[in-house]
Amino acid sequence: MAYHSGYGAHGSKHRARAAPDPPPLFDDTSGGYSSQPGAYPASGGDVAFNVNHLLGDPMANVAMAYGSSIASHGKDMVHKELHRFVSVNKLKYFFAVDTAYVAKKLGLLVFPYTHQNWEVQYSRDVPLPPRQDLNAPDLYIPTMAFITYVLLAGMALGIQKRFSPEVLGLCASTALVWVVMEVLALLLGLYLATVRSDLSTFHLLAYSGYKYVGMILSVLTGLLLGSSGYYVVLAWTSSALMYFIVRSLRTAALGPDSMGGSVSRQRLQLYLTLGAAAFQPLIIYWLTFHLVR
Incomplete structure (x- = not known):
């Protein structure tokens, strides 16, 4: 009786080679996870690398500097308009009292x-x-x-x-x-x-x-x-x-x-x-x- 090709020469039984996994329907484009299916999220070192890469981006630095300048300019405008209508120093003068004066x-x-x-x-x-x-x-x-x-x-x-x-x-x-x-x-x-x-x-x-x-x-x-x-x-x-x-x-x-x-x-x-x-x-x-x- 002929043996199946899956059996060895000494009659021991071996598993047939598994078929390759089918290709994924969509590519995994997330940077924080592995491209392999079922993989775990990226390690802390990878996340830190991504953050450092973002901070080191010249465009990100320019955007942050521009936002800071806008906030500082807005703060100066608020203080200017406040001092235009109400003088804080003059207002402090009218509240410079103590118990004896009252x-x-x-x-x-x-x-x-x-x-x-x-x-x-x-x-x-x-x-x-x-x-x-x-x-x-x-x-x-x-x-x-x-x-x-x-x-x-x-x-x-x-x-x-x-x-x-x-x-x-x-x-x-x-x-x-x-x-x-x-x-x-x-x-x-x-x-x-x-x-x-x-x-x-x-x-x-x-x-x-x-x-x-x-x-x-x-x-x-x-x-x-x-x-x-x-x-x-x-x-x-x-x-x-x-x-x-x-x-x-x-x-x-x-x-x-x-x-x-x-x-x-x-x-x-x-x-x-x-x-x-x-x-x-x-x-x-x-x-x-x-x-x-």
Whole structure:
């Protein structure tokens, strides 16, 4: 009996040679894997080689440098536009306060009648910061007083069972709009009166924001003592604020630079100062009367 060609000469059985694998339908173009079917991903050395090759590509370096230059240019443009409208150094000046200054300034706002010297102090033609000069305006007290007023308004409305986020937002936005309108009116009046002074928008914003201190005291007294106590404290804080505004703005607006002008111009500047002071009690009452019942 004849033997199959798959058997050896000694009769032992051997496997037939396997047929070659069929060619793949698609070529493997991925760089991270082997071209052989069923192979494992490339090792860490191959991946590192690919990354180094990418970083060493001149076109990639040019793209990265171009992106960095665009980001740097954009950052410079943002800083330029920010300094164009808001001077950071000037803004820091109005927040250069300490605890002693805040305590003395609050006392001055409530009891300004005993204060004698209202001149802003200078050192080498540069005004001293608020922590060194009590007469220097600041934005710390107006900012903190505004936040305290909004929180106090929410508490007052909550006691009266009238609190809602919409009403609280309306109180905050109304108070802010009144201050902005007041500052714009003062800027327009100073422009029309051709006042030569060092008053800036930050100065006017500080003087207009001091009214929040009187508003807080009035609302607190109204919550504790009722409407009668509210009107008594309202009258006192309003008169004190009027006196403070007249003395401060008159010293700043009618300084030595404006004394050489005509009598009519000086009278117009004085009327502007008195009008700004007389407007304060109306705003305080309008923003606080609905919080006390």
